[in-house]
Amino acid sequence: MSQGFTVHTGRACPLDQANVDTDQIIPKQFLTGVTRAGYGKHLFHDWRYLDLHEKEPNPEFVMNKPEHQGASILLSRENFGCGSSREHAPWALADYGFDVVIATSFADIFYGNCINNQLVPVALSSAQMDTLFALVKATPSLDIVVDLPAQTVSAGNEVFHFDILAHHKNNLIKGLDAIGQTLELNQAIEGYESQQPAWL
């Protein structure tokens, strides 16, 4: 990770559905890679394509609609990213071109995986999500502004505040290398190891 995230302005793709699981985000047949790159073309494979070879886009799927091409903010509902721990899910979302996911709530592991990949997860209330979905439905080209330092999402005349843990926010803004930070605590880690019981 290198590039930090501060303020992002972009259009939204409204995936109006609860419990979007990681098997939907990136199905298992695409998990055989050994690198972090190239998962975007398989994002939401089963919903996005009518065929197995990804030649026939499903015109009904929201991401394939002409008005949502180039969207960089994904909107969804409760429990987004539930299921497996596969980091391929945020890799696929980011590789496709999403910088932010705004949803009513997130599954824990997925949320952490987003933080570690500079994909910003924003949780808003159910009523606020209703408003965002309605605004985007009315004006698909609407610019949405996600201001991480200020912890706000702005769309039309609406400004919503969101919560995020201080260290998550800090890491996203600075694009910090989490491992590098921890390695600086090597002395504390060694100290801990030296007092572990003999059987471990």
Added chain:
Amino acid sequence: MAKTLYDKVWEAHIVDQIGDDSLLYIDRHLIHEVTSPQAFAGLKDKHRKVRRPDRTFGTMDHSISTRSLAIDACGPANALQLQTLATNCEENGITLYPVGHQKQGIVHVMGPELGLIQPGMTVVCGDSHTATHGAFGALAFGIGTSQVEHVLATQTLKQSKAKSMLINVNGSLPVGITAKDIILAIIGKIGHAGATGYVIEYAGEAIRALSMEERMTICNMSIEAGAKAGMVAPDETTFAYLKGREYTPSEHWNDAVAYWKTLYSDDGANFDTVVELEAADIAPQVTWGTNPGQVIGVDVPVPSPDDFSDTVEKESAVKALAYMGLKSGEKLSDLPVSHVFIGSCTNGRIEDLRAAAFIAKQGKVSGDVTAIVVPGSGQVKRQAEEEGLDKIFTDAGFEWRLPGCSMCLGMNDDILQAGDRCASTSNRNFEGRQGRGARTHLVSPAMAAAAAITGRFADVREFQE
């Protein structure tokens, strides 16, 4: 102050406090082929080393064939991934149980078998079903690949403490009701995201009475309720299971047990949420929808979206019924099944196979059904064969396979076709999980075997002696 089991294990692993977060030491790190290659590549890029190869153990499970021991049996991409794991383990001095090794198996089956998981440990793996290991009173949770890399490099993870939930299952289980039915009933009660942000402790008379295998089944599916982890306080059942295993303490056994005996929630310890279930009320469970919380007793008709007051649940039900090809009011006992899968990290252990075999020997696999049994590990397979369970299965028309994750997620060729309906002992009934357009119903091993021989969702209570 009275502490929970979770508090005790958490506090024993704090290396450093960073604001509201703790840097936790990780005692055991399990790795497999799917979620580790990018982590090792990341280390290499930055010229970093694996800090504790002696605390790290690898196995091959997700991407392997259950029909052949050849590493390339499922194509070149799978083979590359498996070979990459082998190379990474070799280069970093990590013990690996590769395909064909007697002790290879699904990571959450072989790890406990080897005695790698002990009470009070912190355990992580790049797999959400790492929650399984909480059955030993360990704090065990699934992590992403960036965190795998972090643990490889530092043997620690920065974590925020979760809320605590106590789930008491009171009384004793009726005949024919299994650990799988308990956990499905729990998820049905609290919902698919009902424990998001929590660590669960399972307690009560019905949990105490369970074997280690059964406790693993329960803890395994904690993630299906959204929980970070699930735990059961260790007791004599735990110590008896652990004694004499390859990686269990021997010289320091008494010291270890003395410590393990301190790992329970103190009287008066505070839980953020408490849930009570009566074991007597639990029927054999079958999922009807596309998340594990959409579950009913086998004798209950398929629900209608109108049964749900919550609009999200109502909309989910509409979508799920359409995907699953079900009508409200339909009886599960009338529903024909095309496939049966017995196995996975949830239900691929010896007791699961015994329970399924008990039913399998009462009939033959129904004409239209394809049924496979996939042992969770090489050790489970060998034990089952010593007991003659393989023979019971094959005589009844089940296929007897090699160990691996198999059809739970179908990263090999064990996949279903659109429209197939599967009674599965696995843990996720998401859309497309076992194959695009395929329909998964989660059940216990006994229920799966009963579905195989009757060709429908039969009530396993009718098969008891």
